[in-house]
Each structure stands twice: as C-alpha cells, then as structure tokens.
Amino acid sequence: MLDKTYRPQEVEDRQYARWEEAKAFAAQFDETKKPFTIMIPPPNVTGSLHIGHALNNTIQDILVRYQRMQGRDVLWQPGTDHAGIATQMVVERQLGAKGIELDRGMPLAPGNSQQIGREEFIKRVWEWREESGGIILKQLRRLGASCDWSRERFTMDEGLSEAVLKVFVTLYRKKLIYRDKRLVNWDPRFHTAISDLEVEQKEINGHLWHFKYPIEGEEGRFITVATTRPETMLGDTAVAVHPEDERYRDLVGKHAILPLVGRRIVIVADDYADPEQGSGAVKITPAHDFNDFEVGKRHGLEMINVFDRDAHLSDSVPEAYRGLERFEARRRIVADMEAEGLLEKIDDHRHTVPHGDRSGVPIEPYLTDQWYVDAATLAKPAIEAVESGRTVFVPKQWERTYYEWMRNIQPWCISRQLWWGHQIPAWYGPDGEVFVAHDEGEAAKAAEAHYGKPVDLTRDTDVLDTWFSSALWPFSTLGWPENTKALKRYYPGDVLVTSFDIIFFWVARMMMSGLEFMDGEVPFHTVYIHALVRDEKGQKMSKSKGNVVDPLELIDKFGADAVRFTLTALAAQGRDIKLAESRIEGYRNFCTKIWNAARFCEMNDCAYGADFDPADNRQRVNRWIVSQAAQVEPKVRQAIESYRFNEAAQAIYQFVWHTYCDWYLEFAKPLFQGDDEAAKAETRATALWVLHKALFLAHPIMPFLTEELWLQTGNGEKELMTTAAWPGFPEALVDAEADAALNWVVRMIGQIRAVRSEMNVPPGARIALIVNEASDISKARVGDHQALIQTLARVETIAFDQPVPDGSVQDVLEEATLVLPLADVIDIGQEQARLKKEMDKLKGEIGKLDKKLSNDQFLAKAPAEVVAEQRERLADSQQTMDKLQTALERLGGV
RNA sequence: GGGCGUAUAGCUCAGCGGGAGAGCGCCUCGUUGACAUCGAGGAGGUCCCUGGUUCAAUCCCAGGUACGCCCACCA
Helix, strand or coil: CCCCCCCHHHHHHHHHHHHHHCCCCCCCCCCCCCEEEEECCCCECCCCCCHHHHHHHHHHHHHHHHHHHCCCEEEEECEEECCHHHHHHHHHHHHHHCCEEECCCCCCCCCCCEEECHHHHHHHHHHHHHHHCCHHHHHHHHHCCCCCHHHCEECCCHHHHHHHHHHHHHHHHCCCEEEEEEEEEEECCCCEEECHHHEEEEEEEEEEEEEEEEECCCCCCEEEEEECCHHHHHHCCEEEECCCCHHHHHHCCCEEECCCCCCEEEEEECCCCCCCCCCCEEEECCCCCHHHHHHHHHHCCCCCCCECCCCEECCCCCHHHCCCEHHHHHHHHHHHHHHCCCEEEEEEEEEEEEEECCCCCECEEEEEEEEEECHHHHHHHHHHHHHCCCCEEECCCHHHHHHHHHHCCCCEECEECCCCCCECCEEECCCCCEEECCCHHHHHHHHHHHHCCCCCCEECCCEECHHHHHCCHHHHCCCCCCCCHHHHHHCCEEEEEEEHHHHHHHHHHHHHHHHHHCCCCCCEEEEEEECCEECCCCCECCCCCCCCCCHHHHHHHHCHHHHHHHHHHHCCCCCCEECCHHHHHHHHHHHHHHHHHHHHHHHCCCCCCCCCCHHHCCCHHHHHHHHHHHHHHHHHHHHHHCCCHHHHHHHHHHHHHHHHHHHHHHHHHHHHHCCCHHHHHHHHHHHHHHHHHHHHHHCCCCHHHHHHHHHHHCCCCCCCHHHCCCCCCCHHHCCHHHHHHHHHHHHHHHHHHHHHHHCCCCCCCCEEEEECCCCHHHHHHHHHCHHHHHHHCCCCEEEECCCCCCCCCHHHCCCCEEEEECCCCCCHHHHHHHHHHHHHHHHHHHHHHHHHHCCHHHHHHCCHHHHHHHHHHHHHHHHHHHHHHHHHHHCCCC
C-alpha cells in the first residue's frame, strides 16, 4: 500500500541504495552497446554543492539516465579537482586557527606558535582531504547523480599525476612549454603568479595624483605626470611623451630627475603616450605595469623591481621607504612629494583595479621567471575542430565567444608559487641550466651528459596551475598515458555540460590538450552550455550578498525530484535562470500529484501485468489515453536529444497533470464503478500501464519518485527502472479516431462548464443538453459518451433530435451543442455586454482577414494552404459572428 | 574600446513569417471518497521604439533606447 503522502527523503535514501547495490551506474564495457561518455566537471575538493552544481549535474544526469534507458553503455566519470589555490587557502586558514603558519623564510608572525615546511604542509592537506574533502560527491548522490562512483578520480591521484608529468615533459621537448622572465599577475596574499583568467577587475573610486618631475639642467622646469599608483614611481626609469606632441618635442632625449630617489630618468618619445590624456606625459615603470613593460622593452629601459613577494617595498628603493607595505608607501610618497612642492594636484578618478579572484587583494604586475605554455600554437587545431564541426557548441552562439578568445590567446602562465599541486618536473644545475624530465633520476642522467660529470641538482619548487591537470581530465581519468581498455572505449566523450564561465578556463584547454595528446581526436563532440542560476531578482548569487540558495536545504524541504524538475523546467537555452522558491513548490505539488495518481490506481485495484497489450483495448477512453501517451513520448525524446530540457519537462507536466489526471482518470471513474467487468479490467490495466509509461518518460528528470512508484505498483522488484529500457510506443497505438472523439468531448465538457459558470447556474439546477439532429458526428460522440458528459458536466438529461428552442443564447456554443438551463438565471445585461465585446473582437479579426483575402498579391504569392486556411478562418469567424448576432437579437439587444 | 545577450500579461518566462501563449498571482464558480499540494472558467498585452524587406513582421534586417554579461584598456 502506498503511504498517504509522498515522503521524499526516505524514498530517496532507499532508492539510491538500491541503485548502488545493483551497480546500476557502472560503465559496462559492453561491446554490443554503443558507448556514451560524459566527464563531470570536477568540482573543487574543497567545495560543497551550490545551486549551479545542482543544475549542471541535473542536466548531466538527465542525459546519462536517458541514454542508459536507450541502451547505451554509459560512463559518467566523476571526480574532484585538487584546486591548488582554493585548497591551500582553506587548509592554511585552518592551520592558522591553530597557530600554525607556513615556513616561508620569514619570522614567526605574532600570535602564531609554529611554522611547518612544505612536506609537512602537503601531508596536512592530504589528511584534510581524507577527512573532509569530497563532501560534494556525497551531496551529488543526494541530488540523484548517477555517476560511476567506482571510477572516481582526483586530479592529484597517482595516475593523473603521471599524465601531468608526461604532458609537461612532452610539451617542453616540443618547445610548447618554456620558461620566461616577464611581467605576471602577482598575488601578494598567496605569493604566487596567477593567470590572466584568475584576475578580476573591480571598479573603485581612486585618485589621480599629478606629480612634477624636475628637468635635468633646466632650473625651474618640470614635466608633469599623472598616476593612480604613486608608490610605483620609485621604480620609474623613464617618462614617455608622444613623438608628435609639440609641447614636449624639445625634451625628448633629455633627462628628468626622479624626485625622492634622485635617479636620472630619460624622456623618450613613444606612441603609447596619449597627448589627450592628462598632461600628455606618462611615467614609465617597466617592472610594474604591463604597458610600461612593453615601452621599456622598446627603449631598452632598466627594469627596477621595487616590491618583494608581499608587495612591500624592497631594498631597491631609498632606505626611508624600505619594507613599507604598498598602501602605506603610497601615503608616505604622496606626503613627501607634497612636502617638496612637487604635487601639482589630486583628481578623483574612478578606475578598475585588478584583484586576485581567490585572495581578493589587488594584484601586482611583477617581474619574475615563470613557466608558460605556448597556447597560440595549441589553439590552432582547437579552433579548427570547432570550425569543422567536430565539436559543436549548444547553443551555437558560444562558438563565437570561444573563437574570440582562442584567436587572441596569450601565453598561459602555468607556474604557481604554491605548495599544493603538481610540482614542476624541472631541475636546475649549478649554473642554472634547466633539465626537464619525468623524474629526478632521468634529470640527473641528462645533467651528467650535459656537464660530463654528476652534479647536484635542485628541483623547481613551483607547482602547476590547477587547470593544467583539469585540461587532461577527458583522458587522464581513463588511464592515459597507459593505453587502457577504458580509454579505447570511452574516449572521446559525447557531451560536456558546463556553464559559460569556464569555457576559457577549462573547455578551451581540454580541447587543446585532447587534440594534442589523443592523436587529433577531440575530447567531446558536443559542449552544452547551460544557464547561470541567479536569485529571484536576477542577481548573481554570492556569499557576500547573502542571497545564496542552498540546494541541499531545498532538497530537504521539497525533495530532490522537485528541485531537479524545477531546474529542468527553467533551463531554457540562452537565458539565465531566476530561481524562486514558489516555483519549486509548484513542482513539489506535481510530485504529489503523481503520487496521488498512483494511489488512485491502487485504490481501484489496478495491478501490473507484464503481458498487457493496450493494442487490444476496446474502450475508446482507454485507446485515447494510450494514443495521447504515444504522442508525448517523441516530444520528450526529441526535447532531450536536442538539449531543450525545459520542453521535455513541460511535455511531461502537461500530459501527466492535465491529460492523464484531469481528464483520463475522471473518464475512468464511471468504468471503475460500473458493472461491465471486461471494461473494468481493461481500464484498470490501462490506467496503470499509461501511468507507468509516463513514469518512465519522467525518470531521467525525477528518478526517485518514479523508481519508487515502479517498485510499489509495477515490476520494480524484478527490474530497476533506471536500467530498464525507454518505453516504445508502436505507431499503431496512435488512434486518430479516439483522439478526435475524446478531444471533442473534453472540449465540449469544458464549454458546458464555462456556460454554467458564466450564467451562474446554481448547483442544483437541472440542465438539459440538446443535440442538433443535423450533426451526425456530434450525435455519435455525445451518444457514445453520454454518461461521461452527464457526470462531468453535471447535465441532467441529454436529448436528441429536438428543435432548437427559440430565445436561447447558447447558440454561441459549438455547432451542434445546446445547453439549456431550466432555471431562468441569466443576467441579460451582463450577457449582452459579453456578446458585444466578443463581437467587437471578431469584427477586427474579420476585417483583417477580409482585407487580406481581397489582396491580389496575397492570393498570388502566399502558399495555397495558407490561403485556404485563412479562408476557412474567415468563414468560421463570420459564422460565429452570425451566431453572436442572433443570440444578441434574441436577448433583445440591437 | 571590442563582443555577446535580453526586452512578450501584475511577476517569472516559453514561443513564432500567416489566429498572442504557459506557470504563478488575481477574480468567479465548483469540488471535501486519488490529490485543498484540487478542478473549471475569467480578467489582464502598443510582443521596447523607429525605419526597411515581404502579399503578410511580435518574429527577418538596419538603426536607436534600456538592462545584463564577457573580454580588453584606463596616466
């Protein structure tokens, strides 16, 4: 017996356990089936499930569950990412709470009691990961994700690390990885370089300081420069002016004296200086600004690094400023310049400042040695693969974004000065010679060959950008570089499901590495880009705004299926999702509705029978509902296959609630209560059969509820729905005659109800329905379904072949139908107004059609069927108009 | 500065070269023997503006306005 209400939580736990027990999600390596592969975007090992994950994984789960039911050999590969900076940050913070800090060669900070080295730190991170890492994968189970958990991978696993080594060494030997000294985005909080993508621009209200630099040898003459960052002036090595700027032409080649420092700096002519901006002269700090760096290279300027790793002033500045924190230095320098009378003015200035996306502190352009990937070279085949359609984006417009970025791609800085991550396999000889090798032994051999004798090597201390290993995910998880069975069977992937914000971080880089290392084979054929989930007001969810919706709380409150269904129903292509709780509530109600439909079947003794064949049905209502179901199936199938998940959800919702529950079950009631045992048996079987088919169609979206009902009312004991076959509906089950007849009845009952409602017919009133003798079809249909109509429309009697009584307003109803309220309750005035309004509307319509149909060009150029259709519509409208006119006259109107 | 997207009912959003749609909310009526987490019906719209293409534009094109996002730059 089904419980009185659906209790999601208990059902979800039980059903998930059954699936796991049956190993229902395991990749099968079944050669008789076609493989279907999806690689999960590995969540950060530190992460917990947010609503974006919920959407992302719901969509993936729908795809894999659907394909599994289609008989594909599905691999949904799960795992987590070691998330270099994010994880190091989390663990550092936890250690910090215990007074432990990392030994960075600095004195122990006040309040802390212990410093630990690299090895110890990494040990602690692993310990942390054992304890609390990967919570998110457990949370994915609550959502219902059907990953092959036996194949779970972690980017720091041995195998995946082996892949990283192999890729690094190979790319290095191909000169696609190299070491270079250039400006990088330096995060002073984490003491590491970060890539361009990890920089976030924030608008702030700042100032523009105008400084006067004295000209050497010309007493009293100054050149004014403006800056948003006064502290960098200590590293100035030039002032640039535009070559055609008349104001400064005579100064080019001369020198200015850098205040506070006393250094002679040259005045150069360079197009970079914009005469329109500020004073037209710009200070050049090659070691701390990306543009200035380029200018410096062009003019062979000295590059003076004024900061240390913490962005404190270094020993390269005058003693008074050494060791100052950068913002303190700014205040001091402005004050000193003012004291010297060299501060011309301060303007307010709104500008953007780059911040580290993890640390949140302003980043410093900083001159260091780093490792780079020659992304431009790797991008070429990755661009070609999309151009040629070997990988397609859905929706297609994202291809533009992809091209845009790929065609302007910059060298990818992959080294990070962190401890947590894949350490770079590079060793340095005594003179700094680099040896990149798989391991230390190999490096030593190479070094010995180079120097002619064994030497001591020191290993590069940097680790790789976390995305370096993520980029290999589509094949490293399958065992590459070993040539495994899994690799052969499940590469390339079919679909990658992700949101647009990691197209650059991840998708682009997987494309590059996949093509490079898998013999030019793309890592996936389709990239499905889904929406971003925003809050009710359309704002991005963020912890600081406090508008974060926790999917686990929603699951607790409404059930996983309701949450999944909501996300699916809202996941239209090309638009962000605004998530309102009222929406989830609505779909929770849908879950309840399904549950109650099953209860209704159960109460009417419907029983599952494996050999039931609806093709043998005799009752028209039963043939009708089967036909309706058969027409829903292709809608759902096509919607899922074309990634229009919201349409699939809508089709299911509409069918189950409004067709099956609202109409069919009502139709079935008299049959259940009647004396015709054959009809009763047929209806029992059909009601349940159709319900089960609908459950199958809904299963990819709402797996828990459907599996539970299949277990309790179907064949779930013997066959899990999740591994069963997608329901087929033979063409023959579509019954046009039954469709036409019952759809007519549905419409008519609706109309009768409308009239009752509109005319305020009191509940007890007697109503007679008189069918015009002229309409054979209507007669037949009413005759066949007399009982249904009488019950559902609460019609007292139905009579045939009666003359149309004069004075009735109900001519407005469909051709052959009349509803006659025996109690005289019509509000004449109200009815007249309604009719007039309706006629006005029709008049406009008729006018439009009339004009169109008398337009020669329309008649000549429009397709014949369109013309015919319009004619028909005009005729219909005119006929209705006549009826309305008659009705109005009878009511005494004009 | 470059690119992308969006604009349709009170709200959230589908849709479409030929009759303007759904859910929620609102109003009316009904139903308490599957389900009040229910059913039937209704009101409500200049499909952002201007121009163009077309026999026909809410839809296609161009321009504009507003909002959102991405990239780059910012002395």
